[in-house]
Amino acid sequence: MVERETMEFDVVIVGAGPAGLSSAIKLAQLAQENEQELMICVVEKGSEVGAHILSGAVFEPRALNELLPNWPELGAPLKTKVTQDDIYWFGSETSARKLPSFATPKTFHNEDNFIVSMGNVCRFLAEQAESLGVEIFPGFSAHSLIIEDDSVKGIITGDMGVSESGEQKDGFMPGMELRAKYTVFAEGCRGHLGKELISTFKLDDGKSPQHYGLGFKEIWEIPAEHHKPGLVVHGAGWPLDKDTGGGSYMYHGDDNQVVVGLIIDLNYSNPHLSPFDEFQRMKHHSIFADTLKHGKRIAYGARAIAKGGLNSLPKMTFPGGVLVGCNAGTLNFAKIKGNHTAMKSGMLAAESIFTAISAGSEHTELSDFETRFKESWLFQELDSSKNFGPVMHKLGKFFGGMYNTIDQNIFNGGLPFSFKDDTPDHACLEPASRHTEINYAKPDGVLSFDKLSSVFLSNTNHEEDQPCHLKLADMTIPLAKNLTDFNEPAQRYCPAGVYEINEVEGKQTFVINSQNCIHCKTCDIKDPSQNITWVTPEGAGGPNYPNM
Known part of the structure; x- marks a missing residue:
């Protein structure tokens, strides 16, 4: 048995995202105001704070106004205020209808919000936390829970220097026990410890299953003459078919940069669908292409988002700790925003x-x-x-959109009806034989690109000789069941080319290129057999996003 060092804290916080850092700052503020001393530790699996943060993002500053009212004087990176909201219905690859304000839910309107890099906002929050005495340890993954006497007592960080075969390499460093009076779990969407806590303490009993989307994001640099700081564009419809939910976006932010992306609901039914390729072809619509064709793509990433809302929100507390932010599922899908709600939950x-x-x-x-x-x-x-989400699933895009517009704009979300979606996303996938394969165009290298060149832009890196962090419960299922029934959808739903079916001399093998993993968690969510479990790799592994 490995001997581990133990460190004692009052509070350990897992994850240096907006929820975790807001929790740390609020705790430190309360201690300072009440002349108490608290030892607060934040562990972050990314190589630095912000390295694993990916969000659109149009940011609502409500929680930040409460947490740090003087944020402008502190230099918070909220520089570009939203000046224009454009919302489109894309009927096809050549058509677009701009929707009037009254015909869209008011939750989509962005007056007084800011276009930001949440990675940079988190770096700012980390500076504020550290100035209050919070200790932040980047590059350390929270690998497992310490549960004693039916109560969470802290976490164990991941071992460093373990080979793929499980042997200790030169320089092996065992993980540490970080014990605390209370532990805050702010891992982000589908956190693997959060998933374990929900199961162990039955926190989702009586709740609808959590629902998810896969969000893509690229950053492009464009010439100044094509840049419109503060412009927010949202779209629905094409390239997604009538049975696939989601929406597109493009935001004109700071420094002649625009961010462009697509969110695809992970309850889609066609196993031939490739979310990555849907995103690539989306950019060929003139609404996007007329801006992007003048520029250069400089960053790429993807991340699952929890969008089940209140119906899917688990009980957030348990003996010894609490789930906050997207680890619990506090995103407000009606606004397509989760940063301000994550911050408030942490506070x-x-x-x-x-x-x-x-x-x-x-x-x-x-x-x-x-x-x-x-x-x-x-x-x-x-x-x-x-x-908001369940009604779209039940009534479809058109009638669901009408209902939501009336509900939000006239009744402020108070219509006396209750909609629930109790089918898990992975169970919505139908056999490949029921669907026609989709022939996606080859990338042109101007607006659309392949997966490998995209992953390169995410600066993803993992130590090659380490245990695979994508665990299969049954090694036979990918070929014996998923390939036979669903044409092994992992080849397509993964946005980083992690999963492949290779064939040599008539023999097929299922290959996991774990070094490509950008930690989006889609495989953990969408695998139809629920055979894949994502766990943390060695600390500091994964993407290194500069300002996503």
Whole structure:
């Protein structure tokens, strides 16, 4: 058995995203205001804070205004205010209809919001946290839970220097036990420890299953004459067919840069669909191409988002800890925004933890968190939009869109109807024999590109000789079941070319190129047999996004 060093803290926070860092800052502020001393530690699996952060992002500053009211003086990277909202319905690859404001849900409107890089916002938040005495450890993955006496007591960081065969290499460093009175899990969407906690403590009993989308993002540099700072473009329809939900976006941000992307709901049914290729062909529509053709692509990434809303939100607390942000699923899909809600959830968790520690409690259930949550604007937001996603799934894009526009614009989300979607996303995939294969055009190298050149732009790197972090419960399923029934969709739903079917002399093999993994978690979500489990690789592995 490996001997591990132990470090003791008052609070350990897993993940240096907007939720985790907001929780750390709020805790440190409360300690300072009450002249108490708290030892707060944040562990981050990325090589630096922000390295694994990917978000659109049009940012609503409501939570930031509460957390750091003087953020302009502190130099927060919120520079480009939204000046124009354009929303389109794409009927085909050549048609586009601009929708009037009254015909779209008011939650899509972005007055007083900012176009930002959330990676840079997180770097700013990390600076504020550290200035308050918070310790932040990038490059350390939270590998496993410490559960004793039915209570979470902390986490164990991942071992460093283990070979693919499981042997200790030269320079082996065992992970450490980070023990705490309370642990905050802010891993982001489909966090592997969050997934384990939900199962262990049955936090999703009585809830609809969580639903997800896969979000793509590219950053392009364009000439100044084609740059319109503050312009926000959203679109629905083409290239996605009538049975596939999602939407496109393009934001004109700072420094002659635009970000462009596509979100595809992961409840799609056609196993031949390739989300990556849908995104690539989307950029050929003139609404996007007229801007992008003048520029150069400089960054690429993809990430799953949790969009089930309140109906899918698990119980967030358990003995010894709390789930916050996208690890729980606090994104408001009606706004296509989750950063401000993630921040608020982290702040509420901090208030509950500080109250508990001040009362001398540790490793207990945060009994007042539910009340704080239900009395907050975060709950009000999620409650008013709880039908948004399910109604789109039940009624389709047209009638679902009409319902949501009426519900949000006239009744503020208060129509007295309840919609739920109780079918998990992976169970929506249908046999390949029911669908026609999709022939995607080859990338032109101007607007559209292949997966490998895209992954290169994500600066993804993993130590090659390490255990594979993509675990198969049954090694036979990819070929014996998924290939036979679904034409092995992992070849297509993965946005990084991780999974391949190779054939040599008539013998097929299922190949996992784990070095390509950009930590999007799509395979963990969409595999029809639920045979793939994503776990953390060696610390600092994965993408290194500069300003996504």
